[in-house]
Amino acid sequence: GIQVEQSPPDLILQEGANSTLRCNFSDSVNNLQWFHQNPWGQLINLFYIPSGTKQNGRLSATTVATERYSLLYISSSQTTDSGVYFCAVLGYGGSQGNLIFGKGTKLSVKP
Amino acid sequence: EPEVTQTPSHQVTQMGQEVILRCVPISNHLYFYWYRQILGQKVEFLVSFYNNEISEKSEIFDDQFSVERPDGSNFTLKIRSTKLEDSAMYFCASSDHGGFYEQYFGPGTRLTVT
Numbered sequence: 001g002i003q004v005e006q007s008p009p010d011l012i013l014q015e016g017a018n019s020t021l022r023c024n025f026s027d028s029v030n031n032l033q034w035f036h037q038n039p040w041g042q043l044i045n046l047f048y049i050p051s052g053t054k055q056n057g058r059l060s061a062t063t064v065a066t067e068r069y070s071l072l073y074i075s076s077s078q079t080t081d082s083g084v085y086f087c088a089v090l091g092y093g094g095s096q097g098n099l100i101f102g103k104g105t106k107l108s109v110k111p
Numbered sequence: 112e113p114e115v116t117q118t119p120s121h122q123v124t125q126m127g128q129e130v131i132l133r134c135v136p137i138s139n140h141l142y143f144y145w146y147r148q149i150l151g152q153k154v155e156f157l158v159s160f161y162n163n164e165i166s167e168k169s170e171i172f173d174d175q176f177s178v179e180r181p182d183g184s185n186f187t188l189k190i191r192s193t194k195l196e197d198s199a200m201y202f203c204a205s206s207d208h209g210g211f212y213e214q215y216f217g218p219g220t221r222l223t224v225t
Contacts, residue, residue: 048213
């Protein structure tokens with residue numbers, strides 16, 4: 001099945017810094033989503049981005065489907081950005097919705 | 112903005128007991144999912160549900176699990192006889208056009224089996 005790898009596994013930033021999180025996937029995808037898991041365990045939808053670029057405030061994401069990767073940019077990081085960021089994909093020929101998640105990037109933003 | 116809701120937020124149960132986790136998907140969505148995340152691990156797919164039947168299920172979704180849409184608004188996950196290893200965060204998700212489209216996740220139910 002499709003493999004999803006995220007990097008880096010851990011990231012520590014000072015408040016105000018910028019960061020780039022990467023998601024590589026091993027095959028073509030129909031669906032790619034980014035999530036933020038907050039310290040309470042809730043999953044927050046960030047982006048649905050099987051291709052192209054989207055922006056939402058300080059966050060933006062780019063997926064280059066032909067090269068099988070996606071990037072999540074966080075600018076001017078805040079302590080509330082701390083948590084785990086997951087990338088999840090649905091491969092071509094996949095089912096009605098079996099999203100495959102990566103292991104996540106754990107982000108800690110220090111004041 | 113419409114959202115998926117889940118109840119309870121946290122449930123503690125004893126091994127061998129039955130639990131029912133409840134979800135209210137977004138109202139015009141037709142595809143429903145359950146995922147599970149054991150503490151410290153990645154999120155794993157359990158089951159998808161469309162047109163009142165299971166579309167797909169993972170190896171995790173064995174005979175101890177069942178899903179139901181009892182009344183046209185709720186979507187439930189039942190674990191018949193809980194085990195210690197069922198302790199996890201359970202997420203419900205819904206989508207309007209199937210897996211190719213965005214899945215909207217609920218906040219999760221933390222299940223603790225003692």
